[in-house]
Amino acid sequence: MRIPLFLFLFIPFVLFSQNPYPQDYFSNPLEIPIVLAGTFAELRSNHFHSGLDIKTQQREGLKVLSAADGFVSRIKISPFGYGKALYITHPNGYTTVYAHLSKLSPKIEAYLKERQYEAESYGIELFPPIKALLVDKGELVAYSGNTGSSGGPHLHFEIRDKNEHPLNPMLFGINTKDTNKPTISSLYAYPIGENAQINKSDSKQKIRLRAQGNGNFVAEPIEAFGKIGFGIETVDRQDLAYNNNGVYNIQTQFNGQTNFEIDFKSFSFLETNDINRLIDYDIYKNERDRIQKLFIDTNNELSLYKNTTDQGYITITDSTSAVYKIKVSDFEGNASWITVSIDGKENSTVLKTPPAVTPYYLYENKASTLTEENVTVNFYRNTFYEDFFIDFKVSNDTLQLLPIGQAARKNFSIAFDISKYKEADKDQFFIAELVGYKKSPSYSKTTRTDNTLITYTKDLGYYTLVSDTIAPTIVPTNFKNDQWLSSAKTLQVKITDDMSGISDYRATINGKWILMEYEYKNNTLTYHFSDGMSTTGQNDFKLIVIDNVGNSSTFEARFHRK
Ligand SMILES: [Zn+2]
Numbered sequence: 001m002r003i004p005l006f007l008f009l010f011i012p013f014v015l016f017s018q019n020p021y022p023q024d025y026f027s028n029p030l031e032i033p034i035v036l037a038g039t040f041a042e043l044r045s046n047h048f049h050s051g052l053d054i055k056t057q058q059r060e061g062l063k064v065l066s067a068a069d070g071f072v073s074r075i076k077i078s079p080f081g082y083g084k085a086l087y088i089t090h091p092n093g094y095t096t097v098y099a100h101l102s103k104l105s106p107k108i109e110a111y112l113k114e115r116q117y118e119a120e121s122y123g124i125e126l127f128p129p130i131k132a133l134l135v136d137k138g139e140l141v142a143y144s145g146n147t148g149s150s151g152g153p154h155l156h157f158e159i160r161d162k163n164e165h166p167l168n169p170m171l172f173g174i175n176t177k178d179t180n181k182p183t184i185s186s187l188y189a190y191p192i193g194e195n196a197q198i199n200k201s202d203s204k205q206k207i208r209l210r211a212q213g214n215g216n217f218v219a220e221p222i223e224a225f226g227k228i229g230f231g232i233e234t235v236d237r238q239d240l241a242y243n244n245n246g247v248y249n250i251q252t253q254f255n256g257q258t259n260f261e262i263d264f265k266s267f268s269f270l271e272t273n274d275i276n277r278l279i280d281y282d283i284y285k286n287e288r289d290r291i292q293k294l295f296i297d298t299n300n301e302l303s304l305y306k307n308t309t310d311q312g313y314i315t316i317t318d319s320t321s322a323v324y325k326i327k328v329s330d331f332e333g334n335a336s337w338i339t340v341s342i343d344g345k346e347n348s349t350v351l352k353t354p355p356a357v358t359p360y361y362l363y364e365n366k367a368s369t370l371t372e373e374n375v376t377v378n379f380y381r382n383t384f385y386e387d388f389f390i391d392f393k394v395s396n397d398t399l400q401l402l403p404i405g406q407a408a409r410k411n412f413s414i415a416f417d418i419s420k421y422k423e424a425d426k427d428q429f430f431i432a433e434l435v436g437y438k439k440s441p442s443y444s445k446t447t448r449t450d451n452t453l454i455t456y457t458k459d460l461g462y463y464t465l466v467s468d469t470i471a472p473t474i475v476p477t478n479f480k481n482d483q484w485l486s487s488a489k490t491l492q493v494k495i496t497d498d499m500s501g502i503s504d505y506r507a508t509i510n511g512k513w514i515l516m517e518y519e520y521k522n523n524t525l526t527y528h529f530s531d532g533m534s535t536t537g538q539n540d541f542k543l544i545v546i547d548n549v550g551n552s553s554t555f556e557a558r559f560h561r562k
Pocket residue numbers: 038049051052053155156157
């Protein structure tokens with residue numbers, strides 16, 4: 001077939017090259033060797049990690065350099081998530097992402113601040129035009145930090161393609177030394193078919209592993225019958241740090257034939273929630289262990305699988321023996337194996353676990369509404385991955401929705417009717433999820449329409465009505481009223497709220513809005529005097545803080561500057 005010339009020109013170069021990922025295009029975004037606190041696609045809470053977490057020597061403020069020539073295509077500043085994040089788009093169509101930054105380079109920071117002052121908001125998302133902020137490979141673009149949902153100083157670095165799909169940066173040579181084999185810490189066997197059994201039981205079994213001393217394992221032999229599958233807990237560790245990171249590839253073989261493979265090269269943000277279908281969500285919610293299932297469960301739409309036969313399940317017949325092998329590899333190809341010997345045996349006495357029957361059965365492919373007392377829960381079609389008995393109870397404004405180990409792929413709604421309460425009290429209510437062992441109330445984003453409070457969530461569990469009557473507290477941390485602050489670089493204030501949490505704040509000096517950066521992890525608001533919003537002599541500082549039900553506090557102080 002002749003390809004018209006014009007088409008040929010637009011077919012990306014990558015189609016024709018042997019290795020579709022350019023190796024020297026992107027350079028290390030830091031000036032120090034790469035040490036990883038997190039790898040691509042490692043399993044996180046409700047998502048796959050979309051980049052590399054590069055360690056920054058427990059410090060903030062390291063220079064972050066553009067990994068290649070390009071232009072700043074997006075700046076997103078938020079107290080949460082990625083914190084201060086910079087996106088640079090490159091001529092080859094890829095975009096690199098740098099997150100949890102402490103600040104941006106002077107040129108980019110000036111561009112940002114002008115717009116934050118215009119919008120009167122710390123949180124902002126900007127898409128600068130192509131020519132506004134051009135950068136060269138190796139140019140200083142930011143300083144590393146710990147902003148947003150970050151558990152310690154590090155640089156989160158991503159490479160995304162034209163479709164905004166994150167790719168494993170190791171494919172582009174952004175890598176670190178790794179000579180260690182992945183570690184496998186547990187193995188589970190799952191009876192799947194109607195009459196399936198494993199070791200005389202119809203429920204999942206933890207299988208003991210014996211280390212072979214060379215990184216490989218032999219599983220305790222099992223007796224099984226019918227359609228079954230396996231799951232493992234596994235992590236990898238690179239040479240330069242002790243962090244447990246994710247693995248790159250898992251393959252399984254049934255009697256010498258590959259029947260399942262998953263590899264962590266790329267995924268889409270739309271599918272990342274299906275991680276809860278990849279892992280044994282029940283074990284994760286109840287024991288915090290992440291077991292990856294080595295089969296593709298119903299309604300799991302992840303694109304990470306390949307070379308899969310019968311969705312990775314195997315079928316064991318009576319009086320036959322079989323060998324099942326699992327190979328776990330890291331990016332460098334270091335591999336660990338588990339060998340499982342399976343004795344096919346249909347036992348007549350099988351320990352049966354009866355289903356936890358409740359009055360409410362939910363069909364995955366149907367919408368349903370559950371109502372009791374003043375609470376209504378609405379499940380939309382396909383909210384869950386499978387059909388199950390839901391334990392739904394309401395008493396004293398508290399809703400019980402179990403089991404917590406049932407993963408949802410969509411939000412459902414929980415509505416509380418508050419018409420029985422006094423008009424004056426209604427304003428202070430919010431819906432809280434009771435979380436953890438102690439069932440501590442945690443604000444669940446609540447909106448009110450007349451007498452109805454509603455929240456949207458993916459978490460089964462316990463929900464209750466909570467009243468927040470106390471306004472936020474505001475405490476200055478580096479100044480006092482009427483003080484001279486001529487040499488101070490910042491104004492810092494601690495803001496906290498006891499129940500519903502901080503929703504918004506607004507600070508001014510002499511009536512003009514000032515930028516205060518919010519760091520929720522230490523409840524701090526910071527103004528930088530270098531923004532130039534104060535005058536010589538007396539200045540009036542005013543701060544209003546609002547919680548999530550609308551209680552507000554106002555703090556005022558006077559300060560002086562030469
Ligand atoms: Zn990260």
